[in-house]
Each structure stands twice: as C-alpha cells, then as structure tokens.
Amino acid sequence: MTASHAFVDACAGLLGASHVLTDAHDTEPYLVDWRKRYRGSACAVLLPADTEQVAAIVRLARGHRIAIVPQGGNTGLAGGATPDASGAQAVISLKRLNRVRDIDPHNNTITVEAGVVLAELQARAESAQRLFPLRLAAEGSCTIGGNLSTNAGGTGVLRYGNTRELCVGLEVVTAQGEIWDGLRGLRKDNTGYDLRDLFIGAEGTLGIITAAVMKLHPAPVAKVTALTGLASPHAALDFLSMAQHHAAALLTGFELMSEFSMRLVGRHFPQLHYPFGQPHAQTVLLELSDSESDEHARALFERLMEEALEKGIVEDAVVAENLAQSQAFWDLREHIPLAQAEEGLNIKHDIAVPISSIGRFIDETDAIIAKAVPGVRMVTFGHLGDGNLHHNVQAPEGLDAKQFLAEFQTPINELVYDQVHRHRGSISAEHGLGQLKVDEAMHYKSPVEVRLMQSIKAALDPDNLMNPGKVVRWNATPVKENAT
Template identity: 90%
Template sequence: MTASQAFVQACADLLGATYVLTDAHDTEPYLVDWRRRYRGSACAVLLPADTEQVAAIVRLACTHGVAIVPQGGNTGLAGGATPDSSGAQAVISLKRLNRIRGVDPHNNTITVEAGVVLAEIQARAEKEQRLFPLSLAAEGSCTIGGNLSTNAGGTGVLRYGNTRELCLGLEVVTAQGEIWDGLRGLRKDNTGYDLRDLFIGAEGTLGIITAAVMKLHPAPVARVTALAGLASPHAALDFLSMAQRHAGPLLTGFELMSDFSMRLVGRHFPQLRYPFGEPHAQTVLLELSDSESDAHARALFEWLMEEALEQGIVENAVVAESLAQSQAFWDLREHIPLAQAEEGLNIKHDIAVPISSIGRFIDETDAIIARAAPGARMVTFGHLGDGNLHYNVQAPEGVDAKRFLAEFQMPINTLVYDQVHRHHGSISAEHGLGQLKVDEAMHYKSPVEVRLMQAIKAALDPHNLMNPGKVVRWNAALDKENLA
C-alpha cells in the first residue's frame, strides 16, 4: 500500500467512507478551477464536518507525507484551490463547516465557519439590522474561508476595506494539525505578532482557516446610485477627489468603466440600456450609503453632480430614481466580465497601482499595447476608489482569439506587469496569486521580500504540505540541504 492509499484509508476511518471521495465522477467538480484553466488530480477529496476533523486530517497528512489543498466555494480566479496533476495531493473541501456560530450585536461581530457562503452572512447581518459589506460577483457561491484566504476585495473596499479589514479573529488549523483559537472579537490587541494577518491572503499555504470573527456595520437607511460620463480617467480621478471631499464616508462605491466595456455589454446584453444618448470615454458608477435618509443622500448626490457638471469634470450624469434603476446601473458594471466571455477569449489582469497613477498608467500602457498588438481592444474597468483595475485585452475585431492569445498573451503580460512595477503597483489586487501568478510574483518582488516570504513558509510549514506551489516558490528539501 502506498503512502497516499494508506492516508486515504485512514481518512475513511476518520470521516466515514461517504465523506472521502475517490470516484472520478464525484471528484471532478473539485479538480478544475472556475475558469476551467487548471485541471488537477487528487488521491481523494475530503469533506470534514468540523475543525477537529480538519486538524485530524492534517495530522494524518503529516504522518503519511501527503500534501493538502484547501478549497472553499472553488470560485477563485488564480488556480489557488486546484491540486496539481500528480494525483498525490488531497483536496480538503470546507463546505460542511457551514455554521454561523453567533452574532454579537453590541460588538458588531458575527462568528462564522469557513464554509459559510458569503450571501448567507450578508442575509444574517441584514436580519440583525446590520451590514456585512463584502460584496462581489460570486457572493452566492463563494465562502468566507476562501474570501479570507485570498483577501478578497469587491465593490465596498473604498469605504470598508478588503476582507482583511473586516476580520477581527481567526480559528486556524496549523500545518502540524494543531488548532489555534484566535476567535477574539477585539479591535485592540497589542500582544505581539499579528498571527491573524499571516493567514489572511496566504491561500492556505500556511494553515487552514476554519472559522472567523467578522465585523458588522450599522445598516444604512438609504443607498443611492448614479452614473456619470467623463472624458478621461484623469477626469474620473478629479471627480473621485470631489466626491470624497463632499460625501466623505458616505461614498461607498466608485467604479470606473471604459467606453469599450460599455459597448461590449450593449452588444451582448442589449436589454441592459446605457442611460446616456452619446458614448463617453469613461463612465463612473457611484454609490452613497446614508444613515440619515434617502432624501438626504439624493440631495447630496444631485448637488455633487451639479458642481461636477459646472466645473466641466463630468460630461453627463443621472441619479437612479428607484431601486430597479439602481440595480440596472450595477448590472451594467457586473455584466462586463460576462460580455467579455461572450466576445471571446481575452487576456486578463487584476492589478493595482496608486490611485494618483491610474490615469498615467492607462494612457501609457494603452499606447504600449497598441504598438505591440495593433487593433487590440482594451476592456478597462474596476474599483477606481482603491486603485484596483481589471485591465483586460480583447483580440482585434475579426482576429481569431485563440491565435491572438497564443501569440500575444505572454508578451502583453510582461508589458503590463512591467508597467505596474514601474508605477509601484501590484500584479494581483484582489484575486490572489494561486498558481497563476506565483512565478511573476517571485520575479517582481525584491529578493529581500521573497526571502522573508520563504522564511515564513519554512517556519510554519517546514514539510511544504500546505497547498504547495501556490503563492511562494519554496523547496523544503533544498532548504534543508542549505541549512545543513
């Protein structure tokens, strides 16, 4: 019996055969990523029921030398939850860890297990007259454990921050199979290293998050949405500064969408009507969340738009008159990735640069790509308020998309990432590194930063059994030789 077979048998004894999947039909959904870009193989897919079972599985993995790939809702975009092709790794799905353990209204916190779906947390918060502000396209299927492991962003980062900022405490199974109970709902805890932040964004490479204490916020009384048409991303930055100056913390959304992004949505989803009669180089979607009243938020928005129009910052604007119209505005934004998929294969980038550099970055990089790949169409959209752009490249009109990607994907990636680096940005803003960008991250980070990451990995997971090959390149055997 091989080490993997012995491990699988021990897991069956621990969990029961029902919760140890080995049949190809049963394991298939767990072995391919959401974009269907990566397909792996596994000795088994394991479905523990609680934290103690997760810890017991990890101890068995240590005993048998089996690597583990944690998985939440499997909605990631960087291949971080997909095993390699060896068939020797095991996938641990956390979907059975799906309890909301409690809500503390006075502390404004909710304690949830890693497998709870994001939309369920939002709904429970609403029931308690609170807001859980993390919101993203996959919220009906992604889980909070995955959100934490990738430090997900979404549309509310401008006001509320990434998932990291929404988390107060964690419960984690370490690489040795111990359970760290850090479920403290404290906003102040100055007692040493911040272990919580080590595991958030680590994509399961240091340990497995099994539960978390998350912040809640008072539910807003009103939300008002508007669209504005502008001549350039530089004007959008001026508009952002004006909106922040006058609306302050009421401004909870500020999304940038290029003209071609809007035209793609109109082409493939004609039922989603662009509200302006003429095109604009850039469209901004804004949202205010007000604790006073709908009338107060609407009056502030209308005054803001009038000022921006008078100063020539904004070319056209419309404030949503109803919840249905507000949703229609958000539908325009949320259908951009779907419209891209309908248009054909494309080259995607999830990048971040300092907010003040956004205009220069777009101008410079658009020009560089136009010279390198004449006719390429730029689908630029994202969260302008936090500097996160989805800077995507569509094949020229009439050109075979597969051929375009085969010829241009690698050189365009290099051009874009070089530009990001030049502007002191990040090649991954909210999707994580996974296996998609791990090599690029090792290239663009400084040697000191890489060595620090490798040292953390070596200290917490010395046998490299926790999601190996993701986030950071490190060879446990080679490191041991170097240390000898």
C-alpha cells in the same frame, strides 16, 4: 499499500466513506478552477464536518507525507484551490463547515465557519439590522474562508476595506494539525505578532482557516446610485476627489468602466440598458450610503453633481430613482466579465497602482499594447477608489482568440507587469497569486521580500505540504543566509 491509499483509507475511517470522494465523476467539480484554466488530479476529495476533523486530516496528511489543497467555493481566479496533475495531493473542501456560530450586535461581529457562503453571511447580518459590506460577483457561491484566504476586495473597499479589514479574529488549523483559537472578536489586541493577518491572504499555504469573527456595520438608511459619463480617466480621478470631499465616508462605491466595456455589455446583454444617449470614454458608477435619510443623501449628491457639471468634470449623469434602477446600474458593471467571456478568450490583469497614477497608467499601457499588437481592444474597468484596475485585453476583431492567447499572452503580460512595477503597483490586487502569478511575483518582488516570505513558509510549514506551489516558490530546502 501506497502512502496515498493508506491515507485515503484512514480518512474514510475518520470521516465516513461517503465524505471521501475518489470516483472521477464525484471529484471532477473540485479539480477544475472556475475559469477552467487549470485542471488537476487528486488522490481524494475530503469533506470534513468540523474543525476537529480538519485538524485530524492534516495530522494524517503529515504522517503519510500527503500534500493538501484547501478549497472553499472554488470561485477563485488564480488557480489557488486547484491541485496539481500528479494525483498525489488531496483536496480538503470546507463546504460542510457552514455554520453561523454567533451574532453579537453589541460588538458588531458575526462568527462564521469557513464554508459559509458570502450571500448567507450578508443575509444573516441583515436579519440583525446590520451590514456585512463585502460585495463580489460570486457572492452566491464563494465562501468566507476563500474570501479570507485570498483577501478578496470587491466593490466596497473604498469605504470598508478588503476582507482583511473586515476580520477581527480567526480559527486556524496549522500545518502540524493543531488548532489555533483566535476567535476573540477584539478591535485592540497589542500582544505580539499579528497572526491573524499572516494567515489572511496566504491562500492556505501556511494553515487552513476554519472560522472567523467578521465585523458588522450599521445598515444604511438610504442609498443613492448614479451613473456619470466622463471624457477620460483623468476626469474620473478629479471627480473622485470631489466626491470624497463632498461625501467623505458616505461614498461607498466608485467604479470606473471604459467605453468598450459598456459596448461589450450592450452587445451580449442588450436587455441591460445603458442610460446615456451617446457613449462616453469613461463611465463611473457612484454610490452613496447614508445613515440619516434618503433626502439627505440626494441633497448631498445634487450639490456634488452641480459642482462637477459646472466645472466640466462630468459630461452627463443619471440617478437611480428606485431599487430596480439601482440594481440595473450595478448589473451593467457586474456583467462586464460575463460579456468578455461571451466575446471570447482574453488576457486578464487584476492590478493595483496608486490611485493618482491610474490615468497615466491607462494612457501609457494602452499605447504600449496597441503598438505591440495593433487592433487589440482594451476592456478597462475596476474599483477606482482603491486603485484596483481590471486591465484586460481582448483579441483584435476577426483574430482567433486561442491563437491570440498562444502568441501574445506572455509578451502582453510582461508589458503590463513591467508598467505596474514602474508605477510601484501590484500585479495582483484582489484575486491572489495562486499558481497563475506565483512566478511573476517572485520576479517582481525584491530578494529581501522573497526571502522573508520563504522564511515564513519554512517556519510554519517546514514539510511544504500546505497547498505547495502557490503564492511562494519554496521546495522545503532550509533557507540559508547569503555568506558575507
């Protein structure tokens, strides 16, 4: 009997045969990433019911030398939750760990298991008159464990921070199959290394997050949502500074959308109405969240817009008059990736640069790409308030998209990532590295940074069985210092 067969049989005894999937029809949804860019194979897909079962699986995997790939809602965009093609790895789906363990209104925290869907967490917070502010397009299917493992961003980072900033405690199964209970719910705990932050964003390469204590916030009394038309990303930066001056912490959303992004949405989703009579080079979706009143929020917004229009920073603006219109504005933003998919295959970049560099980055990089591939169409949108830009490249009109990707994806990636590096940015802002960008990360990070990451991996997962091949390149060979 092979090691993988022995492992699968042992897991069936542990979990019950119905929670160990090996039939191709049953395992298929777990072996393909959301974008269908990566397709792997696995000796089994395992569905544990609780943290103790996850820990027992890890101990079995270690004993049989089976690599394991943790998976949440399988909505990732970098292939981080997809096994390799060997068929020797096992997928551990956390979707049965879906309980809300506790809501503490006085501590403003909620304790949830890793398989809780983000929308469910939001709803449970709302039932306690609280806000959980993480907002993502995939919130109906992504899970909090996956959000933490990739340190997901979303539209509220400007005010509330990434998922890391929303977490105060973790429960983790280590690579040795031990359970670390860090579910303390403390804002202050200055007792050594911050293990919580080490596991967040590690994409399951150091251990498996099984539960978390997440921060809640007071639910806003009122929201004001508006769309504004501007002449350039430079004007959008000026508008951001002005909005932050006027609104401070009330500014909870500031999304930048290029003209072509809006045209794509209009082409493929004509029911979504762009409210301006003429196109603008850039459109900003702005949202204020107020704890006082709707009148207070609107008065503040009116003062902001009066100054922005008077100074010529904003060309036009329209304010949502009700919740339906507010949602319609957000639908324009959220449908950009869907419109891209309808238009055809494209080259995606989830990058971050210092906020002050965004205008220069767009001008310079768009010009470089246009020179290299005449006729390309730039789909530029993102969270301007935190420097996260989705800088995507659509094939020239009439050119076969598959041919475009085959010929130009690698050189365009190099052009964009070189520009990101020159502006001291990051090649992955909120999607993680997974297997998509691991080699590029090893290239653009300094040797010191790479060695530190490899050392952490070697210390916590010396057998390299936790999601190998993702985030950091390391082959379980002990890391040695250079001779001096």
